[in-house]
Amino acid sequence: MEAMTAPSTEHILAIEDAAATSRIPIWKRLLKDPQAVVTAGILVIIFLLGILTPFLTQHGPNDADLSMVNAPVGTPGYLLGADETGRDIWTRLLHSINTAAISAIIGAGVALVVGVIAGLIGGYFGAVTRASTEWIFNLVMTFPGILLLIILMPVTGGDYRFTMLIFGVLLSPGIYRIVRNLVVGVKNELFVDAARVSGLGNLRILRRHVLFVVRGPIIIAAAFMAGSAIAVQSGLAFLGVGSLEIPSFGAMIASGFRNLYIAPTQFLWPSLLLGVITASLVLLGNALRDTLEGSKPTPVKVGIGQKVAPGNDVKARDASALLEVTDLGIAYRGPSGQPREVVRGVSLSVARGEVVGVVGESGSGKTQTAFATLGVLPAEAIITRGSILFDGKELVGLTDARMRPLRGKEIAYIPQEPMSNLDPSYRVGSQLVEGVRSALGVSKKEAKERVLALLERCGINDPHRTFDSYPHQISGGMAQRVLIAGAVASRPRLLIADEPTTALDVTVQAEILDLLRDLQSELDMAMLLVTHNFGVVADICDRIVVMQNGAVVEEGPAIEIFQNPQDEYTRMLLGAILDESAVRADPPAAALAEGVLQ
Amino acid sequence: MSLLEVADLRVSFPGRGWRAKRVEVLHGVSLDVSHGETLGLVGESGSGKTTIGRAVLGLVKPSGGEITFGGETITHLSARDRRRLAKDIQVVFQDPYTSLNPSLTVGDILAEPLVVQGATAKDARARVRTLLDQVGLPADAAERLPREFSGGQRQRVAIARALAPEPKLIVCDEPVSALDLSTQERVLDLFIDIQRSTGVAYLFVSHDLSVVRHISHRVAVLYRGDLVETGQAAQVTSAPEHSYSQRLLLAAPVADPILQRERREERRRLAAA
Secondary structure: OOOOOOOOHHHHHHHHHHHHHHOOOHHHHHHOOHHHHHHHHHHHHHHHHHHOHHHHOOOOOOOOOHHHOOOOOOEOOEOOOEOOOOOEHHHHHHHHHHHHHHHHHHHHHHHHHHHHHHHHHHHHOOHHHHHHHHHHHHHHHHOOHHHHHHHOHHHHOOOHHHHHHHHHHHHHHHHHHHHHHHHHHHHOOHHHHHHHHOOOOHHHHHHHHHHHHHHHHHHHHHHHHHHHHHHHHHHHHHOOOOOOOOOOHHHHHHHHHHOOOOOOHHHHHHHHHHHHHHHHHHHHHHHHHHHHOOOOOOOOOOOOOOEEOOOOOOOOOOOOOOEEEEEEEEEEEOOOOOEEEEEEEEEEEEOOOOEEEEEOOOOOOHHHHHHHHHOOOOOOEEEEEEEEEEOOEEOOOOOHHHHOOOEOOOEEEEOOOOHHHOOOOOOHHHHHHHHHHHHHOOOHHHHHHHHHHHHHHOOOOOHHHHHOOOHHHOOHHHHHHHHHHHHHOOOOOEEEEEOOOOOOOHHHHHHHHHHHHHHHHHHOOEEEEEEOOHHHHHHHOOEEEEEEOOEEEEEEEHHHHHHOOOOHHHHHHHHHOOOOOOOOOOOOHHHHHHHHHO | OOOEEEEEEEEEEOOOOOOOOOEEEEEEEEEEEOOOOEEEEEOOOOOOHHHHHHHHHOOOOOOEEEEEEOOEEOOOOOHHHHHHHOOOEEEEOOOOOOOOOOOOOHHHHHHHHHHHOOOOHHHHHHHHHHHHHHOOOOHHHHHOOHHHOOHHHHHHHHHHHHHOOOOOEEEEEOOOOOOOHHHHHHHHHHHHHHHHHHOOEEEEEEOOHHHHHHHOOEEEEEEOOEEEEEEEHHHHHHOOOOHHHHHHHHHOOOOOHHHHHHHHHHHHHHHHO
């Protein structure tokens, strides 16, 4: 399945939205997020206080004054009071901020440097390199972190900076895994191949093309790791592990804890500040993720069916046709929240037993029209106006519960990519049996017999084997035959086929079209065929509807449109077809040069 | 003498699972491309047509055979020699949505191969302007990101990137199959115009016979890793001799209901025979 599938309208809209937001730099988008602004603001103020410590304090962090033991809040020179040995709490708090900042920088920094470098190497280079980095980091992950830090105390000499260095190494597998996974995904992208063909060295490719793309998740992870480094440093200090000289939140909380009944506020200040710092880091990380990785998808309400704009009272043109679409409009919300119409007043009809082709280029709205008829528009879409009558019954505004008896039974569907419409973890047969049973309500045994007969009818030579295969064991053409068998099982009156042969090879395409034509006349079923390929239309359609930018520009019997197109756009499309007369006539440039020389 | 010669090329990939046998996807393919010529390589999925292109580009390692470019054997080049060759052999990939780095501006994408080859930043900028003009994009395109362009425009950027070092050969891997009909024709015409003005040769890989017919001087038909037919474009794409090429031709539907009905019947006769 090398043939490309044309981008859908949704895809194009997503790209346009991304383009609209991409022109705004990341920091400007962050400034619009109140969560990011508030948390970053708090962190900046706190760490600024830490930096300005010498100007804000009169005492040293370990200056003990026995006359001030457990001095209350508000004592002159001791703003927040003093602790059990008469040390100024305000001073110690500011020094603790610096300890926390240094812990975060060392812990997160080491984890980043080790994890990112190893992740780039492990993800980009061959299997042997990856196996060895993988092994090393798996080993690191098995170390019991806190315990190891305590055991190594004699080696680090109680210096929290050494401890944080080791903790950074212990944190690095998390970063390594993120980076390695991202790099494995990115390195097979065509733009990395293109960079290689352009003659770029591996180092430059890693720096410019790989690291740049994976930077978002790394920044997010760094925010979380900074928080966890501060928490671990405080935890160790609280346990009394490490030097007692270093002022830190953990040591202060431990001291306050001992005096909880004498001076409860001693416990309050460091806990409060530590809590605010770690909470801000986590919330900032979340805000960064929302900005760098795109916002959350719109929540879906189950069961209400497709959204319909209020005040829609379009009357159908004519109720005699099997499918009658009148003045249909479909809109999507853009980044500004303003709905944009992608289908603008489309009217078309399909008579019983008739094959109608809807042709257009990408973005013409042809697939959206088909999806609306099936009742499967995405949650972001709104039907702004119009009516869809199927056999005299209005489909616009139906709930899922009332749409379900029609869909799959009366109206069947064949998708563009057969493989993505089969569940890879179930056998082909059981998926078909499930569909047949829910549509027809027959027993399991009878459903299986029907499915086997249908598979054979759809040109599958060994139906039993295909019935017992998993989707990955069959070819793309075979998968499309399977889906056609499933679609026609309930003898639908309307079959909607969305580019049913676009992903297939031409020889397979010809066979699938033959099959569709035979089934159509056998079952006297109407077909709505969405395609960009005029050859396919010429092969199978009775009537054609040509669409451009969400509107119908021309419709009529197939022969008339091909022989005498009225609309400018239709003529342009037909003119763009490379037919058999378009053979290249000019000789190669080199032959030309030789001819001149002779 | 031909610019590119591929002789008895074999490529195999590791099989799935532990100690599985390697799967050979090309069973000894020989072809050649002359200066300024387009060789169309047509076949269905799994025929190995893309693999031939990737072997020429050095992106897959052949398991047998020889590839010669301008008289020099390039089958197993070192990374350094391969980088030197980047000046002469370039590529345009199928998918314009993933072949451009989403986080670099078009100007940076085009300038990068030039800077790597030793151009100064100023020269590179001037060359980028010429290239954008050559592929019909506005000059301000250099400051914009790929996602701001349509599929056809992105493919023009990819073509400009391939043209940047003034190569002798461009491997085109299904460069128009992701594009809309009207865009497809314009991009093909751009390929032809560029070939006429620069004398670059194309190894043009496609599954679509009509696209190959439009751009190729000669056409080679590939079927399951073997070359079944090679010849002049008009002959191979309109009156093929090999039965597979005939099947391929008759399977492609023509955009005319009456002609298509005749073709369908002819195809059924051939299938029944």
